[in-house]
Structures are given as structure tokens and as C-alpha cells.
Amino acid sequence: MKIEKKEVEHIARLARLKLNEEEKERFGRQLGQILKYIEKLNELNTEGVEPALHIVPLQNIMRKDEVKDSLPVKDALANAPATKGKYFKVPRIIE
Amino acid sequence: MYQTVIGLEVHAELSLDTKIFCGCSTKFGQEPNSQTCPICLGLPGALPVLNEEAVKYIIKIGLALGCRILPEARFDRKNYYYPDLPKNYQISQNYLPFAVDGYLELPPSQKKGTPIKVGIDNVHLEEDTGKNIHSESGGREGYSLVDFNRAGIPLVEIVTRPDMHSLEDTESFMVSLRNILLYLGVSNCKMEEGALRFEASVSIRPDEASSLNARVEIKNLNSFKSVLRSLQYEIERQRRLLSGGEIVSGETRLWDEKEGKTLTMRVKESSPDYRYFPEPDLPPVVIKPQWIKTIRAAMPELPAERLRRFVKKYHLPPYDAIILTSSKSLADFYEEVVEGFPDGKHVSNWIMGEVLEKLKERKIGIEESSLTPASLSELLNLIKCGTISGKMAREVFAEMFATGKGAGEIVKERGLAQISDTRKIKETIDLILKKNPAAISDFQTGKKKVIAYLTGQVMKETKGAANPQLVNELLQEALQQQ
Ligand SMILES: [Zn+2]
Numbered sequence: 001m002k003i004e005k006k007e008v009e010h011i012a013r014l015a016r017l018k019l020n021e022e023e024k025e026r027f028g029r030q031l032g033q034i035l036k037y038i039e040k041l042n043e044l045n046t047e048g049v050e051p052a053l054h055i056v057p058l059q060n061i062m063r064k065d066e067v068k069d070s071l072p073v074k075d076a077l078a079n080a081p082a083t084k085g086k087y088f089k090v091p092r093i094i095e
Numbered sequence: 096m097y098q099t100v101i102g103l104e105v106h107a108e109l110s111l112d113t114k115i116f117c118g119c120s121t122k123f124g125q126e127p128n129s130q131t132c133p134i135c136l137g138l139p140g141a142l143p144v145l146n147e148e149a150v151k152y153i154i155k156i157g158l159a160l161g162c163r164i165l166p167e168a169r170f171d172r173k174n175y176y177y178p179d180l181p182k183n184y185q186i187s188q189n190y191l192p193f194a195v196d197g198y199l200e201l202p203p204s205q206k207k208g209t210p211i212k213v214g215i216d217n218v219h220l221e222e223d224t225g226k227n228i229h230s231e232s233g234g235r236e237g238y239s240l241v242d243f244n245r246a247g248i249p250l251v252e253i254v255t256r257p258d259m260h261s262l263e264d265t266e267s268f269m270v271s272l273r274n275i276l277l278y279l280g281v282s283n284c285k286m287e288e289g290a291l292r293f294e295a296s297v298s299i300r301p302d303e304a305s306s307l308n309a310r311v312e313i314k315n316l317n318s319f320k321s322v323l324r325s326l327q328y329e330i331e332r333q334r335r336l337l338s339g340g341e342i343v344s345g346e347t348r349l350w351d352e353k354e355g356k357t358l359t360m361r362v363k364e365s366s367p368d369y370r371y372f373p374e375p376d377l378p379p380v381v382i383k384p385q386w387i388k389t390i391r392a393a394m395p396e397l398p399a400e401r402l403r404r405f406v407k408k409y410h411l412p413p414y415d416a417i418i419l420t421s422s423k424s425l426a427d428f429y430e431e432v433v434e435g436f437p438d439g440k441h442v443s444n445w446i447m448g449e450v451l452e453k454l455k456e457r458k459i460g461i462e463e464s465s466l467t468p469a470s471l472s473e474l475l476n477l478i479k480c481g482t483i484s485g486k487m488a489r490e491v492f493a494e495m496f497a498t499g500k501g502a503g504e505i506v507k508e509r510g511l512a513q514i515s516d517t518r519k520i521k522e523t524i525d526l527i528l529k530k531n532p533a534a535i536s537d538f539q540t541g542k543k544k545v546i547a548y549l550t551g552q553v554m555k556e557t558k559g560a561a562n563p564q565l566v567n568e569l570l571q572e573a574l575q576q577q
Binding site for chain 2: 058061070073076092
């Protein structure tokens with residue numbers, strides 16, 4: 001099973017990744033292998049089994065609308081590769 | 096004759112103290128990135144916990160829009176990469192929203208007899224995104240800045256069915272919906288702060304019988320005006336294409352407020368592939384029937400009910416009631432004035448006339464003006480008991496509106512009180528009659544018109560301060576006695 005180049009390009013674009021030709025070929029092959037492995041699950045008979053969206057049987061976990069301390073701006077920005085003043089700085093979005 | 100089909104997606108920020116999944120404050124206009132934490136910054140390992148008040152708010156909205164509240168609601172991840180989104184996905188609801196299948200009935204308009212019902216497909220909860228600021232310079236030098244204070248603010252999205260067929264319908268829907276949200280007290284709806292935002296979809300067809308042409312979605316609509324302008328532009332653009340034998344392609348277009356046109360987005364960006372999947376970090380919300388009962392019992396009076404009540408209680412024509420209830424603050428103002436001056440129709444005349452005229456002139460809402468209900472009812476009482484004339488009242492009103500002073504205060508300051516003192520008026524009449532013996536003989540020979548002339552003379556003598564009705568009566572009396 002191999003994922004077509006066009007599909008690899010689409011997925012790469014959605015993830016904002018720039019791939020070269022060799023990578024497209026390699027990732028297409030690898031993605032195919034992963035999907036094939038996962039496909040094993042389809043061999044199971046799941047008739048009458050409810051889809052499990054959560055593995056813990058919790059519901060209605062909520063909090064009151066009460067303000068808690070936020071991070072100091074300095075800490076909020078600490079991990080950012082680039083900042084300007086009190087902002088995160090990123091490559092220009094609009095051309 | 097083309098038929099137009101319009102649908103709307105309305106985003107409203109809920110007026111809660113904290114964000115939807117963390118305890119950060121939602122206060123507007125604070126220092127950039129000062130209201131963030133590991134949860135709303137999407138740092139690894141941070142777990143979102145739902146704000147229970149947001150659930151109450153959305154159930155309120157669902158009930159007000161006649162929706163069915165689903166017994167169980169879930170959250171889903173909407174995946175896309177954009178720098179306003181710290182996690183690279185937005186927590187939203189795709190499969191099981193809180194409320195579905197409702198409607199909003201537009202208030203009857205002057206033009207259309209039958210009321211229009213706009214279907215509501217669903218009402219769901221999601222988190223707002225951050226805010227981007229773009230640098231002036233482009234190319235390598237260019238950059239964008241990100242403020243995550245807005246990221247995670249509780250947002251409700253109301254999705255309509257494509258049931259609107261004109262700009263008039265669309266405007267009426269937006270005004271009515273905003274009104275409902277304000278009456279419920281769930282959003283401040285301040286468009287200048289981005290608390291109410293829209294996306295529109297529009298398609299046209301040659302006539303009702305033929306199938307619809309491709310649907311165009313318009314993004315980036317931040318006011319009623321931009322929704323209406325962009326729709327107008329888009330309807331004309333589509334008509335031109337179709338009448339030139341061309342095809343309208345289904346796409347998402349961006350509204351450019353400055354240029355006043357919609358622009359095409361790159362095809363790849365306009366075909367969204369959000370790969371929704373259930374949010375594993377948030378357990379489902381099971382809505383207990385008791386919650387719905389409690390919320391329903393505490394629902395405030397909504398615009399449509401208030402309109403009906405105004406017609407019945409204050410004996411207003413429906414037209415007056417529609418205008419007065421079109422804004423919550425105006426309706427509140429009206430009812431407060433009526434409390435001090437219990438003549439519903441008379442108060443309505445004043446508000447729909449003088450008050451709205453002044454507000455329009457200044458381009459403000461009643462809540463922004465310094466006019467108080469108490470001073471307007473005071474003014475109406477002063478007119479009623481003859482202290483000032485209708486003409487003087489207009490002057491006094493203008494000053495009340497400009498300064499916020501009370502009616503009585505202004506009348507006193509400017510010495511405007513009308514002379515209703517019979518003795519004083521009689522003295523003036525005697526004086527005028529002495530000066531005009533010819534007028535008396537005219538009256539005696541049946542020329543009743545002289546009364547108007549003499550009234551005018553008395554008014555002139557008192558510099559307009561005499562009560563004209565009283566002058567007229569006393570003059571008749573005096574002439575008959577001559
Ligand atoms: Zn936070």
C-alpha cells in the first residue's frame with residue numbers, strides 16, 4: 001500500500017511542511033505502511049460495539065467562572081523563538 | 096428576476112469573566128499576552144476544563160431560538176495551521192452541538208405582511224482565536240505579531256439555514272439576533288471590539304423553480320454594514336457573471352472593507368480540510384433535564400414578547416412597539432418614562448419623534464446620551480400642567496439632551512415658566528384692548544378673526560410667556576363684556 005504523491009503533498013500542505021521529491025516518495029511509502037498496520041483493526045468484528053470516544057467514564061467535568069492568575073507576560077513569551085515587545089513574532093502572514 | 100438565497104454564521108463572544116477552558120480573564124483591551132496560561136497557550140500537557148457558565152449561556156441561547164437541546168454535547172478538534180491558533184487546532188463542536196433545529200421569527204416589517212422565520216441549524220460552543228497584527232513592510236522584512244489574550248474566549252456560533260432572501264431580511268435577522276443576545280445578557284455584542292462577527296453565504300438562481308447556483312462564502316465581516324455591503328457587492332457580481340453566460344464557482348471570498356469588494360482566496364485555502372475528530376481532553380457534557388427546567392424558568396422577557404406586551408399594555412400601534420423594542424435600552428428607557436408620565440402613546444410620540452431625531456443626529460444610542468428617563472417624564476408633566484408650552488418644551492428638550500440637566504432646572508434657570516396667572520394676563524388684555532378700540536368694534540360687528548390678532552398682541556406683550564390657550568379664553572370673555 002502506497003499513498004499517492006498528490007495526497008502526500010496535500011497532507012504536507014495542511015501541516016505547513018515543505019517536502020522535497022525524495023521525502024514525498026519516502027513519506028508516501030511510510031504512511032502507507034502505517035495505514036496498513038492500523039488496518040489490522042478492521043479485521044475485528046465490532047458489530048454492536050459502541051465507539052469509545054473516551055477511555056475514562058467521566059462526564060460533566062466543569063469549573064466555576066472564576067478568574068485565576070495568568071502567566072506573567074515574560075513567562076508567556078519565554079519559549080517563543082521570536083518576540084517583539086509583548087508580542088509573539090512570526091513570519092508575515094499576508095503577502 | 097433572480098432569487099437570492101442567504102445564510103449566516105454568527106459568532107458572539109460570551110460575556111463571562113474567564114475563558115472557556117481556563118481561568119484567564121476575558122477583560123478587553125489589556126496588555127498583549129497578559130491574559131494567557133499554559134492551557135490557552137496550548138503548552139504540552141495542559142488540560143482544558145470547561146467553564147460551566149458557558150454551558151448555561153448556550154442553553155439560554157438555544158432555548159431563546161426555539162432549539163432542541165441535545166441530551167449530550169461533545170467537543171471536537173478542528174485542525175488547521177494559522178498563527179492565531181496556539182494549538183494548531185480549535186476546540187469546537189462538529190458532531191454533537193448543544194442545540195439544534197431552531198428558528199428566529201423576524202419582526203413584521205412595513206413592507207412584508209407575512210412574518211419570516213429563519214431556521215437555525217445549530218448553536219455550538221467554541222474557543223476564540225488570538226489576534227494578529229501585520230507589519231507594514233512586506234517581503235523578507237515583513238512580520239506578523241500575535242496576541243493570545245483573545246485565544247480561548249468563549250464563543251458561541253449560531254448557524255442559520257439559507258432562509259433569507261434579501262438584504263432587508265438579513266439586516267432584520269442580525270438586528271433581532273443581537274437584540275435577543277442583549278436581552279439574555281449573554282454577550283455585550285460590541286462590534287467595535289469584535290464581540291459580534293459574521294460569515295455570510297450567498298447564491299442566486301434565475302427564479303424559484305430552477306436549481307441554485309454555486310454558493311459563495313464571505314469571510315471577514317465585522318459589522319452589520321460590512322455584511323450588507325459585501326452581500327450587495329456579491330449579488331451584483333454573481334448576476335453579472337450569470338447574465339454574461341459565465342459560471343459562478345463555489346468558493347470562499349474575503350471581504351475587503353477599504354476597497355468595498357470581495358476578493359477570491361487561493362483555491363487551496365478555500366477548500367477547507369479540517370479533519371475534525373473528537374476532543375479526547377474534554378469529557379462529554381450530559382445535559383440534565385433539571386438544568387433546562389431551571390434555565391427556562393429564569394428566562395427574561397424576550398424582544399418578541401415585549402413587543403406584544405407594549406401593544407397591549409400601553410395601547411401602542413404595532414409600528415411604535417416595533418421601533419421601541421428594537422433596542423433593549425430604548426425599550427427600558429420608554430418604560431421608565433411611562434412610569435413617571437403614564438400616557439403610553441404620548442411618551443412614544445416623544446421618543447419616536449424628538450428623542451430618536453436627536454440620537455440620529457448625533458449617531459448615538461440612547462444608552463450613550465445624557466438624557467435620563469426621569470427628566471423626560473418631568474418635561475412631559477410640565478407641558479401637561481401648563482407650566483411651559485409645547486414650543487418652549489422643544490427648546491428645553493434640546494438643552495436637556497445637550498447637558499443632561501433636568502427639565503425643571505432648565506425652565507427655572509431660563510425663566511421659561513409660562514404665565515398661567517389669570518390676573519396677570521387679564522391686566523395685559525386690558526392694556527391691549529385700550530390700545531385697540533377698533534378691534535373691539537370689529538368684534539362687535541361679527542369679525543371674530545380679530546381674536547387671533549389680539550391674542551398675538553398679548554403674547555408679544557408678555558414676550559411669549561403667557562399660556563396662549565388661557566389668553567384666548569380670557570380675551571373672548573373680555574370682549575363679550577365690552
Ligand atoms: Zn489561559
